Amino acid sequence: MDAITLWLPIVWAALIGTAVALYVILDGFDLGIGILFPFEPDEKRRDTMMNSVAPFWDGNETWLILGGGGLLVAFPLAYAVILPGLYLPIIIMLLGLVFRGVAFEFRWAAKPKHLLWDNAFAVGSIIATFMQGVVLGGYLQGIHVENKAFAGGPLDWLVPFPLFTGLALLVGYALLASTWLIMKTEGSIAESARGWAKLLLPVVLILMAIISIWTPLAFERIADRWFTWPNMLYLSPVPLLTACAAAMCWYGLVAGRDTMPFVCAVAMFLLGYLGLIISNVPYLVPPTLTVWDAAAVPESQIFTLIGVLIMLPIILGYTAFVYWTFRGKVREGEGYH
Amino acid sequence: MEIDADLLARIQFAFTVSLHIIFPSFTIGLSAFIATLLVRWRMTGRDHLLRLARFWTKIFAVSFAMGVVSGVVMSYEFGTNWSHFSVVVGNVVGPLIGYEVLTAFFLEATFLGIMLFGWNRVPPGLHVLSAVLVAVGTSLSAFWILAANSWMQTPAGHVIRDGIAYPVDWIAVIFNPSFPYRFAHMFTAAYLTTSLVVLAVGARYLVAGRFPEDAKTMLRMGLGMVAILTPLQMYIGDASGLNTEKHQPEKIAAIEAHWDGNKPGALELFAIPNEKTESNDFSISIPNWSSLLITHSFDGLYPGLKNFPPQDRPPVIPVFFAFRIMVGMGVLMLIVGWVGAWLWARGRLFTTRWYLDLAQYAWPLGFIAVLSGWYVTEIGRQPWVAYGILRTADAASPVAGSAVLTTLVLFVIVYTCVFGIGVYYINRLIEHGPTGAAAKPPEALPSRPLAAAGPAAHEAMEE
Numbered sequence: 068m069d070a071i072t073l074w075l076p077i078v079w080a081a082l083i084g085t086a087v088a089l090y091v092i093l094d095g096f097d098l099g100i101g102i103l104f105p106f107e108p109d110e111k112r113r114d115t116m117m118n119s120v121a122p123f124w125d126g127n128e129t130w131l132i133l134g135g136g137g138l139l140v141a142f143p144l145a146y147a148v149i150l151p152g153l154y155l156p157i158i159i160m161l162l163g164l165v166f167r168g169v170a171f172e173f174r175w176a177a178k179p180k181h182l183l184w185d186n187a188f189a190v191g192s193i194i195a196t197f198m199q200g201v202v203l204g205g206y207l208q209g210i211h212v213e214n215k216a217f218a219g220g221p222l223d224w225l226v227p228f229p230l231f232t233g234l235a236l237l238v239g240y241a242l243l244a245s246t247w248l249i250m251k252t253e254g255s256i257a258e259s260a261r262g263w264a265k266l267l268l269p270v271v272l273i274l275m276a277i278i279s280i281w282t283p284l285a286f287e288r289i290a291d292r293w294f295t296w297p298n299m300l301y302l303s304p305v306p307l308l309t310a311c312a313a314a315m316c317w318y319g320l321v322a323g324r325d326t327m328p329f330v331c332a333v334a335m336f337l338l339g340y341l342g343l344i345i346s347n348v349p350y351l352v353p354p355t356l357t358v359w360d361a362a363a364v365p366e367s368q369i370f371t372l373i374g375v376l377i378m379l380p381i382i383l384g385y386t387a388f389v390y391w392t393f394r395g396k397v398r399e400g401e402g403y404h
Numbered sequence: 405m406e407i408d409a410d411l412l413a414r415i416q417f418a419f420t421v422s423l424h425i426i427f428p429s430f431t432i433g434l435s436a437f438i439a440t441l442l443v444r445w446r447m448t449g450r451d452h453l454l455r456l457a458r459f460w461t462k463i464f465a466v467s468f469a470m471g472v473v474s475g476v477v478m479s480y481e482f483g484t485n486w487s488h489f490s491v492v493v494g495n496v497v498g499p500l501i502g503y504e505v506l507t508a509f510f511l512e513a514t515f516l517g518i519m520l521f522g523w524n525r526v527p528p529g530l531h532v533l534s535a536v537l538v539a540v541g542t543s544l545s546a547f548w549i550l551a552a553n554s555w556m557q558t559p560a561g562h563v564i565r566d567g568i569a570y571p572v573d574w575i576a577v578i579f580n581p582s583f584p585y586r587f588a589h590m591f592t593a594a595y596l597t598t599s600l601v602v603l604a605v606g607a608r609y610l611v612a613g614r615f616p617e618d619a620k621t622m623l624r625m626g627l628g629m630v631a632i633l634t635p636l637q638m639y640i641g642d643a644s645g646l647n648t649e650k651h652q653p654e655k656i657a658a659i660e661a662h663w664d665g666n667k668p669g670a671l672e673l674f675a676i677p678n679e680k681t682e683s684n685d686f687s688i689s690i691p692n693w694s695s696l697l698i699t700h701s702f703d704g705l706y707p708g709l710k711n712f713p714p715q716d717r718p719p720v721i722p723v724f725f726a727f728r729i730m731v732g733m734g735v736l737m738l739i740v741g742w743v744g745a746w747l748w749a750r751g752r753l754f755t756t757r758w759y760l761d762l763a764q765y766a767w768p769l770g771f772i773a774v775l776s777g778w779y780v781t782e783i784g785r786q787p788w789v790a791y792g793i794l795r796t797a798d799a800a801s802p803v804a805g806s807a808v809l810t811t812l813v814l815f816v817i818v819y820t821c822v823f824g825i826g827v828y829y830i831n832r833l834i835e836h837g838p839t840g841a842a843a844k845p846p847e848a849l850p851s852r853p854l855a856a857a858g859p860a861a862h863e864a865m866e867e
Contacts, residue, residue, distance in 0.1 A: 122517035125472055129513045132479050133505050139482065140502040143494025150483030151801035157484055158811045161477045162818050168473040169822055172466045176829040217487070221807035363495050366571050371499040371506075378506040386510070389517050392525050 075369070076362040079141035080351065082375060086137055088340055090130035092243070092333055097124045099244025101167050101192020102237060103263065104185060112256050113185060119251040119397045121171055126386055128164070140371045144215060145351045145361035151217040152210035153202050156224055160198035166191030193237065200236030204229030207282065207343070212355040228285065235274040239336065242267040246316070246329035253396050257325075264328055265320050272313050275339055279306070282346060288354055289346045302345060309338040407805030410797060413485045416812045422775060423819050424478055427471030429774045432546055432591070433598025434464050435512075435539035437625070442532045452617050457535075458523075459618075459838035460602075463830055465520055470826050472513070474819070479505075485808070486789075489799035493569045493790050496562050496577055497552050504548035512541030543591070550590055554583035556790045557781065558651045569793055581651050585644035586781075592637045593777065596737065597770025599629035603740070604767035605834055607760040618838045620754055623763075627748065631741035638734055642697075648784075649698055652791060653707040654716065655784035658723040660694045665708035669694030677720040682710055718786045726779035733773035740766050 097120040107113055120127075138146040150157060170188035174181045201224055208228050211219035245267055248260035283290035293302055312334040319327030349357045362368065438460050445453035479501070482490050490498070518526060518534040526534070561576025562569045571577055603626030609619035649656045656662075661677040661684050662669040671693035675684035695704040709717050740763060747753045754760075789796040 122521045125469075125513040125516055126510065128472070128476065129505065129509045132476060132509055135480050135483070136498075136502050136505045139490055139494055140498040143490050143498055146483045146494065146498075147487035147490040147801075150480060151487045151803045154484050154801070154803050154807050155810065157480060158477075158814070161480060162814055164476060165473040165818055165822060168476075169469050169826060172469040173826065173829060176462075176466060176833065217802055221804045363498065364570050367495040367499050370571065370574055371502040374499075374503050374506050378510075382506070382510045382514075385514050389514050392518060392522060 071365050072359070072362070075365055075372070076141070076358040078372065079137070079362070079368055080358045082372075082379075083134060083137040083141065084344060086130050086133040088337060090127070090134055091340065092336060093123070093127035093130060095240045095336065096120070096243040096247040096329075097127055098167070098192045098196050099240035099242070099247070101188050102196060102241045103244050103248075103260075104189035104192070106263065107256070107259065112259075115252055115256055115397050116248065117171065117174070117188070119248065122389065122393045124168070124171060126389065128168070141363055141368050142351055142358070142361040143363055145356060148210060148212055148215075148217050148352050148356065148361075149206065152212075152219060153205045153224060155221060156198045156201040156205060156229075160195050160202065163191045163193075163195030163198060167195060196237050196240050197233040200233035201229040203236065203343075204232030207232070207347070207353065208286070209354045210352055212352060215356075228281065231281075232278065235271075235278060238267060238270050238274060242271050243329075243332050243336065246332045249320075250326050250329045251397055253398065261320060261328075264332075265317075268313065268316055268320065268332075271335070275309065275335075279342070286346075286354075292346055292348075305338055305342050305345065309335055309342075312338060407809055409803060409805035409808050410800050412805060412808040412812055413800045413803075414796065416485060416808060416815060417481060419812070420474065420477055420481065420815055420819070422778075423823055424471065424474040425774065425778060426771055427467050427474065428542070428546070429594050429597045429771060430601065431464060431468050431471055432542045432594035433596075434460060434467065434601075435535070435542050436595065437598055437602060438464060439532070439535040439539045440625075442535050446528065446532055452621065455838050456618050456621060459833075461520065461535075463833050466826055466830055466833070468516065470823055474823075483801075485801055485803070486799050487801035489789055489794060492567065492794045492799070493556070496555060496559075496569050496571050497790075499571070499574075500548050500552040500555070500578065504545055504552075508541045508545035508548060512538050512545065515541070546591055546594065547587060550587040551578045551580075551583055554586045555580050557586070557785055558582040559790060559793055564793065569790070582644070582647050585640065585647045588640045589637070589644050589777075590774075592633055592640055593770065593774050595629060596633045596637060597774060599626045599633065600737065600740070600770045601767045602626035603630055603744075604764050607763035607766075608834070609837065610754060611757070611760050611764055615837050615839070616754075623753065624748070627741065627744045627753070630737060631745040634734065634737045634741045638738070641734070646698070648781075649706060652785065654709065654712045655718060655723070655781070656698065657707055657709045657711070658718045658720045658784055659727045659780065660698070661720060661724045662694060662706070662708045663710050665705060665711040667708075668692045668703050668705060669698065669708070671697065672724075675724070677724050679714075679717075679720055716787065718784045723780055723784045726776040726783070730773050730776040730780060733769045733776070736766075737769050737773070740769070 100116050100120055103116070104113060107116065135146070138149070166187040168191075170184045170191065174184035174188065177184050205224035208226070210217060211223065242264060245260045245264035249257050249264065252260065283293055292298060312331045316328050316331035316335065318324075319331060347353050349359075351358045351361045438457050441453050441457040441460070445451075445457060515534040515537040518531065519538050522531050522534060555577055558581040559569070560580040561571060561573040561578075563572055564570075602622050606619045606622030606624075606626055609615045610623065645656065645659075657665075658677075660669050661672050661675055663682050663684075668691075670687075670689040670691045672684060672687060672689045675687040675689065678685050692702045695706065696702050698704065698706050709720065743759060744753060744763065747756050747759055785791055787795050787797065789799045
């Protein structure tokens, strides 16, 4: 294997990994707003919750397209195996996104008869999140591949582990959204959000611990990765830092800090995500196809990589600009100034 | 019972892509229209232009949301339903879609936030720039997706090894033989579609005697575009047809229902093409005129359907009729545009009641033409999904028929409800018109990041 065929797939895997991480964080808190909707019946406060993410949701969701599109660009074989392999959860997730996406506009167009779209926003967000968790679990437990094509059944994901990761992601996104609301709102909403976050944080920690025990027990390759010497030593910072982030998140919540809980919750998510990557390297379709098995030809990967290297800094730049434009707190019943 | 997964996957793609293309066809032109209004407002300071821009921005927001959510679905369907397509042509088509995401989707999605919610957050110049960038984003998106689709029609710049397409020359891939024609044709179609909607809404207000100043601006801007773009579009369409004759002759044969390539083609005004007898039933035709259009000679010969083995022919009937519907819409557009222009030149545009009465119903013409045009080109490419490289029948995913049926039913239910209600809301926004919050100067606006449709709809309900 020459340097190009060795490194290009690694670079691309890192890029797609980054896009997915950005998606999980960015759309995580805005899907989480929908998950929290049922717990906040007041119309004005729901307005404010939605306003806190309304200028961003579309850009946030574009990272999902970059993740999927990137997979097609750089690893068409993985795209062609994973998507049919998780056919129903992916399509149901997309339909959930349809409902909650249009709700951002329809809710205002429907007022005052907007209850339907409040419900669509909440239910759509919950379905989309749950199915994203199922996709994650189904992906981790492995996709049945024969002859470089998906060869499993349509309901392979309907087993305890993916359903559990689905539930875990619901709680996780709800935590992200609660801490986002603490940062972006004030008054009674921020207070409720702080209360929710205090309940959610311990649950998230417990769920992360369960997944950390479940995966090595169920999948030998993951046990080998984490619990053999000297990997155990090198990898020990991951759980330790996660515990640290959780402790700081808790401190931020009880000490009345506004930004710290969100930053720490994001750090917890990223560390958990890093843990999952460590569990699965070098597989892109665990447990059969590695990043090199699934890679597109170098001509395709290079052609798009040039575009990525030019465009990604620009995209990150103007994304940051939009977040900066809408910085500060959204006030109840009043919105931005 | 054995469920035909391949057929269901085709129906599902046809359904989801048909409902998706409706929204970009409208928003590509609408974003440019709004940007134009805002630039004109900055240059002239005439407030009714701002009011109009704000009015159309609300409609844009609702339409764009539907385009986005149905578009996200499309980007995953290549994998969920057509995984073998992704394997065979992913090396070539994937990067084109990748560039669409990188150069277009992020640009439009991100600056949409400022366009909708930044009226009071950023200086007016920057807000106008955001609207322009959204318009640029929608156009770039059309560029890349048309490059990908055109490559599927007229592949170039690639080699096939072991049945898989690999890129060799990216410029040749992007600027493949049919791309310039098809991009120009779709781009013009999108602008025409929006112009017809703007024209129709202006006419609707004038007929009702509402918002005369705004209505006249809409009517002038919409009509000006329709009068100029329709003949231009006919010219581009003709050039595109000649290009198709060169690269996909069986598609032209199906469009013309031309069976026997040894004889000059007759222009079939009406017929029921019969694939069993390989001839046309109930034919009303003008002899030799099809040859004149295609070869520019009365006695010119061009391949007929019998020149191709039956398994390589596209389904004739849908291609034949969809083409005639598209052309019919074009003729109606030309009448609307030129009659209007003639009245305008004589200073009677705003007072000719019968014209305004009819023009207010011109809004669907563009949508019908776009849909039927896409049916012509996509069904006309069959039995291939990537022309000459991969047959549609070989492109589907190894997914159980029951799973495809389940999602098809879900798509039909969800899309019908969501998009049906969306169109209802758009109509209600139009019914309410450019008043309310949008009519006030920006300083007096409630500085809320309401979804753009908010305040006016709220007022509409209170009335």
